[in-house]
Amino acid sequence: MPYITIEGGALTREQKSELIRKVTEVASEVMQIPMEFFLCTVKELPDENIGIGGRTIDLIK
Amino acid sequence: MPYITIEGGALTREQKSELIRKVTEVASEVMQIPMEFFLCTVKELPDENIGIGGRTIDLIK
Amino acid sequence: MPYITIEGGALTREQKSELIRKVTEVASEVMQIPMEFFLCTVKELPDENIGIGGRTIDLIK
Amino acid sequence: MPYITIEGGALTREQKSELIRKVTEVASEVMQIPMEFFLCTVKELPDENIGIGGRTIDLIK
Amino acid sequence: MPYITIEGGALTREQKSELIRKVTEVASEVMQIPMEFFLCTVKELPDENIGIGGRTIDLIK
Amino acid sequence: MPYITIEGGALTREQKSELIRKVTEVASEVMQIPMEFFLCTVKELPDENIGIGGRTIDLIK
Numbered sequence: 001m002p003y004i005t006i007e008g009g010a011l012t013r014e015q016k017s018e019l020i021r022k023v024t025e026v027a028s029e030v031m032q033i034p035m036e037f038f039l040c041t042v043k044e045l046p047d048e049n050i051g052i053g054g055r056t057i058d059l060i061k
Numbered sequence: 062m063p064y065i066t067i068e069g070g071a072l073t074r075e076q077k078s079e080l081i082r083k084v085t086e087v088a089s090e091v092m093q094i095p096m097e098f099f100l101c102t103v104k105e106l107p108d109e110n111i112g113i114g115g116r117t118i119d120l121i122k
Numbered sequence: 123m124p125y126i127t128i129e130g131g132a133l134t135r136e137q138k139s140e141l142i143r144k145v146t147e148v149a150s151e152v153m154q155i156p157m158e159f160f161l162c163t164v165k166e167l168p169d170e171n172i173g174i175g176g177r178t179i180d181l182i183k
Numbered sequence: 184m185p186y187i188t189i190e191g192g193a194l195t196r197e198q199k200s201e202l203i204r205k206v207t208e209v210a211s212e213v214m215q216i217p218m219e220f221f222l223c224t225v226k227e228l229p230d231e232n233i234g235i236g237g238r239t240i241d242l243i244k
Numbered sequence: 245m246p247y248i249t250i251e252g253g254a255l256t257r258e259q260k261s262e263l264i265r266k267v268t269e270v271a272s273e274v275m276q277i278p279m280e281f282f283l284c285t286v287k288e289l290p291d292e293n294i295g296i297g298g299r300t301i302d303l304i305k
Numbered sequence: 306m307p308y309i310t311i312e313g314g315a316l317t318r319e320q321k322s323e324l325i326r327k328v329t330e331v332a333s334e335v336m337q338i339p340m341e342f343f344l345c346t347v348k349e350l351p352d353e354n355i356g357i358g359g360r361t362i363d364l365i366k
Contacts, residue, residue, distance in 0.1 A: 001312070001355050001362065002312060003312045003313070004310070004311050004312075004328075005309070006308075006309050007307060007308045008308070008336060009306070009307075011336065019332060019335045019336065022332075023309075023331055023332060026327040026330075026331055027311060027327075030320055030323050030324045030327060031313060031316065050306050052306060057306065
């Protein structure tokens with residue numbers, strides 16, 4: 001603990017690695033908890049599985 | 062906000078689009094929040110990753 | 123299964139009952155799965171625990 | 184209800200079936216709720232989508 | 245990782261402690277991952293926030 | 306979208322506001338998505354509802 005999960009569209013391997021590192025860094029600093037206690041996951045979803053305002057992103061793009 | 066997520070088995074593209082639209086519509090109406098504030102995701106899982114009563118769905122079907 | 127969860131601000135008891143009923147109804151219809159298989163939860167969060175665009179809702183309102 | 188979800192790396196079909204059965208059994212016993220009311224899902228993520236201490240597992244292994 | 249979360253109604257402190265211990269034990273054994281890598285949370289919801297078949301549990305009980 | 310959720314122990318109002326802002330900032334930068342599209346929630350749990358290695362945090366502290 002703490003556990004951070006980030007849901008969104010597809011990302012590159014480099015983006016996921018950088019995202020997990022930077023999000024963990026700032027959260028560790030604000031929450032005053034050492035980084036090694038942090039668990040972080042990235043959940044990538046296809047555009048047709050994500051809706052904003054009732055419309056799927058593949059139709060919005 | 063609000064955020065709605067629907068977890069279940071595989072769906073067609075048309076079902077996902079209709080599901081996201083209709084779920085957002087009724088939730089917007091009940092919660093008295095405009096549709097554009099709603100985020101909605103559909104998470105599809107293989108049958109062998111879903112268990113009811115301790116048995117995976119691929120064994121139940 | 124399926125499992126639907128709705129995260130947002132505080133709601134009245136009547137809103138939660140109506141929300142769970144109506145969301146389950148439309149999802150059952152679209153997914154062609156009988157209502158009794160549906161599990162649905164409502165997760166209410168304080169405004170200061172919800173952020174849009176990096177700003178918490180209690181500051182936006 | 185209750186709903187149990189297990190997030191982690193890739194598992195075999197046999198592991199998922201055994202995991203869902205055993206986790207449901209012990210939870211049913213402790214929570215004093217019959218097994219048939221339990222819903223359980225397994226969410227498998229690639230190593231590059233999981234971070235511990237800010238480092239993705241594919242880099243740690 | 246792995247991360248296990250158990251959502252349901254209110255539990256006693258003893259039940260939560262036993263539930264977390266036993267679920268982690270069986271999952272560790274099946275997934276062949278040492279217990280200390282496991283993170284587990286219990287999320288308690290009021291009956292009026294949980295619906296089965298479109299009806300909230302406070303109405304079903 | 307994207308949606309970020311941070312689960313952990315109790316935080317002050319200031320920490321939650323700063324956490325949501327900073328996490329959204331770094332994620333927006335890495336994912337190349339404008340901040341206003343980000344939804345972020347903080348979920349606070351009591352120590353007895355969080356387990357590491359099968360032991361609840363209230364017993365570990």
